[in-house]
Amino acid sequence: MRKTRDIARAAVRAQLAQVAFELFRRDGFDRVTINDVAGAAGVSRNTFLRYFETKEDAVLAAFDARGERVAETVRARPPEEEDWTALRRGLDIVAEEYRRDPAGALATALLIRQTPSLHARNLEKQCGWRPLLAGALAERRHSGSVRSGPVRSGELDLLVRAAAALDCLDIAVDHWTAADGRPDIGDLLDAAFAALAPPALTQATAAP
Known part of the structure; x- marks a missing residue:
């Protein structure tokens, strides 16, 4: 019932x-x-x-569970995979949503970016994703053990990586929206992540 x-x-x-x-x-x-x-x-x-x-x-209701799904995907990536690559692959969840309904995604993105209160609320929601993603990375670092509570002070780097990954997402979406949804959002994410990745990881991050 x-x-x-x-x-x-x-x-x-x-x-x-x-x-x-x-x-x-x-x-x-x-x-x-x-x-x-x-x-x-x-x-x-x-x-x-x-x-x-x-x-x-x-x-923004549809975005509520998105951070959880991205974190679950990151958590499920191979433990030997580098954190930056795991974060990029985690955002495939978002890219797939854009590909599934590009017209709807573009209309939503335009409305958000043209409305200051929506833009601010969307950024606020994404800030809430930072500890989720950092926690998923921490679980991978500790052999997949389930973690609760805030990220430890010694794991500040995980929060920084999570925040940087979300900035890459925002920049990719901005470029995608400005181009009327014509580029592939996954390609834009690859380019954004590659701009911050160490040279040795650039190819690995773009690989499925």
Whole structure:
């Protein structure tokens, strides 16, 4: 029964997010209110707020679990693989989402980058990915043992690498968006990572 409720809740959440996104694209994010979205979706304002705390969350809801999926992919990479390569391969999850629905991904990226509050909220969410990715790297460093709590002071380098990887993602997405989604996002990620990788790792990072 609980699983059925969870599925139904996820379906309503997705429908509300889609209605909100279409309104934001048509009328402009700042001009659309929560009441507008609720009315267009045929629900009350309170119902909308049970699913999303803000308008920004309605746009970025699909990103909530992305950091966890990237961290899981990094954690599952071969233990002998260099951290920078593991981070690049972890972001294949994001690249695949862009390839699966390039038109939708481009529309979302444009809306985020043209709306200061959305851009700021998106960066805030990505900052939350840093400890997830650093933790995944730490587990690989310690033979895959499960870790909890903050990264230790001696593992500051892992947070730096995680932050740098996310900066590479942002730059790749910026270039992809500016080019109307024509380049392959994976190629842009490869180029961004190669700019920071030691020469010996440049080829390995780009390899599947």
